Amino acid sequence: MPREKLSYAQKQCVTAAGKLMQQTAMIHPGARIGVAVSGGMDSWVLLQVLKLRQRIVPFRFEIMALHVNPGFDPHNHAPLLPWLRANGVASHIEVTDHGPVAHSPANLRNSPCFYCAKLRRTRLFELCKQYGLTHLAFGHNADDLVTTFFMNLVQTGRVDGMSMKEAFFGGRLTVIRPMMLVEKPVIARAVKQWNLPVWSNPCPSAFDSRRSEMTDEVKELCKGSKFAKANIFNGLIRWQLGLTPSDQ
């Protein structure tokens, strides 16, 4: 594959993921990473970044794209297929009924988003076991960390973020979030420049979830000061990495 010159935003994505992966010893030689691809911009950039990092990291690791179609449109993941072929990346793509079930009377106790995400996560864990994957990578970025932190605090009274690297099943699987240092606007620029064919999920709850409300509330909180957003990001990232302010 020819090595194309990367734009500033693309470099930021590749470098920040590399820095975090190194700093947290996220993967090891021979790692087999399942990359959870939703079709949204974060996981598209994650997939592209891990593909590029295979050429940079001084040891071999494998990647496999995992897409669990929630079932509102069984064909909308079609743009992923040519990319996988062109880049020689293995995949497992499956169409489920998770979305419709989460919005049906079968789910009266939880919000549709919570229920659907739970079904998806369970399925992704099963797929990791089925394919002997050692890692499962999610596309969460720095903005997701901030939103999750505030949601945990406001809704459940817990001071909790989102782990960058977490062991499951007695260490048989490690969940990783390599894009956690990258802010959404950088990802948005990189996804366009790489021309990655993002698709949307026609879910009836896509725009009215508690998460998108909290994202707006955080924006409102940061409106008064140009440093507020960066301070929140940096503070939370230092805390997640277990660093003190003088470490950075």
Ligand SMILES: Nc1ncnc2c1ncn2[C@@H]1O[C@H](COP(=O)(O)OP(=O)(O)OP(=O)(O)O)[C@@H](O)[C@H]1O
């Ligand atoms: N249908 C799916 N199939 C596989 N992985 C998924 C799916 N939906 C979400 N994920 C994984 O979970 C992460 C967080 O999910 P979330 O619902 O926030 O994604 P999104 O905002 O719709 O898309 P993205 O994070 O890719 O921009 C994604 O980055 C991706 O790694």
